[in-house]
Amino acid sequence: MSLPPVVFRCTANARIGMGHLARCREMARELGARGQACHIAGLPDSLRQPGDTMLFASWTPLPEDGPATEDAARVVALCRTEGTRYLVLDDYRGGDIAYQQVLADAGLRWLQQFDSSGEGDFLAPILVNASPYERPEQYRPRLRNPETRLLFGPRYAVLRPEFARIAVREDGRPVRRILAAFGGGDDRGALDLVLAALGDLPDVALRGWFRGGAIRATRNWPHGWPASIRRGSSCWSIRPPWPNASRNAISASSPAAR
Numbered sequence: 508m509s510l511p512p513v514v515f516r517c518t519a520n521a522r523i524g525m526g527h528l529a530r531c532r533e534m535a536r537e538l539g540a541r542g543q544a545c546h547i548a549g550l551p552d553s554l555r556q557p558g559d560t561m562l563f564a565s566w567t568p569l570p571e572d573g574p575a576t577e578d579a580a581r582v583v584a585l586c587r588t589e590g591t592r593y594l595v596l597d598d599y600r601g602g603d604i605a606y607q608q609v610l611a612d613a614g615l616r617w618l619q620q621f622d623s624s625g626e627g628d629f630l631a632p633i634l635v636n637a638s639p640y641e642r643p644e645q646y647r648p649r650l651r652n653p654e655t656r657l658l659f660g661p662r663y664a665v666l667r668p669e670f671a672r673i674a675v676r677e678d679g680r681p682v683r684r685i686l687a688a689f690g691g692g693d694d695r696g697a698l699d700l701v702l703a704a705l706g707d708l709p710d711v712a713l714r715g716w717f718r719g720g721a722i723r724a725t726r727n728w729p730h731g732w733p734a735s736i737r738r739g740s741s742c743w744s745i746r747p748p749w750p751n752a753s754r755n756a757i758s759a760s761s762p763a764a765r
């Protein structure tokens with residue numbers, strides 16, 4: 508018996524970054540390997556890559572603006588067109604309870620994933636948040652669906668194979684270089700937190716990458732930029748007085764930084 512198709516409602520742009528689309532692509536890759544057809548909606552054709560034809564049977568752009576309930580109605584219509592009740596919602600509009608109610612009234616079953624602290628109530632059958640900060644007990648009082656499953660923590664992070672294969676090294680070697688990537692936001696003041704914690708480490712090269720909201724946060728940095736920081740339009744770096752840093756430690760994305 509063939510497995511039902513899955514529709515993805517995704518958002519991605521220069522302001523919020525491409526993480527949502529990267530997650531959806533990897534989920535579609537895994538579902539496709541299991542024999543399920545995938546369809547994606549919400550993204551402009553300009554973000555479509557040649558490899559997406561192997562992942563998604565259809566690619567449907569949707570307006571970025573407009574009432575949340577209208578967007579939800581478009582998603583419901585697409586699910587009906589593709590003959591499925593199954594949806595992956597990776598879009599900030601999904602946090603709107605009215606949006607979710609449209610999906611629930613249509614009988615859809617959806618997985619709702621997000622990477623920041625959610626606000627409001629939830630109707631989703633499955634909630635996913637890979638941040639190590641979030642705790643299920645924080646969300647249970649806001650669940651409007653008694654059958655909601657909460658999948659929280661790094662074990663539920665959607666990773667590309669090259670990252671999933673990386674083994675954690677616990678060999679005790681000293682850290683010489685740290686890369687901290689914050690994506691498009693400064694969630695919970697993560698930039699200031701990282702600088703305060705790591706900026707003065709001796710003999711360590713610290714480099715950060717960010718864009719969008721994170722860049723805006725640095726324009727009014729509460730403590731000023733340390734003299735050791737080299738600042739650019741989308742990155743900053745603290746360089747030690749020695750030229751050869753031979754070890755690397757990586758911290759990626761604002762959830763990891765939280």
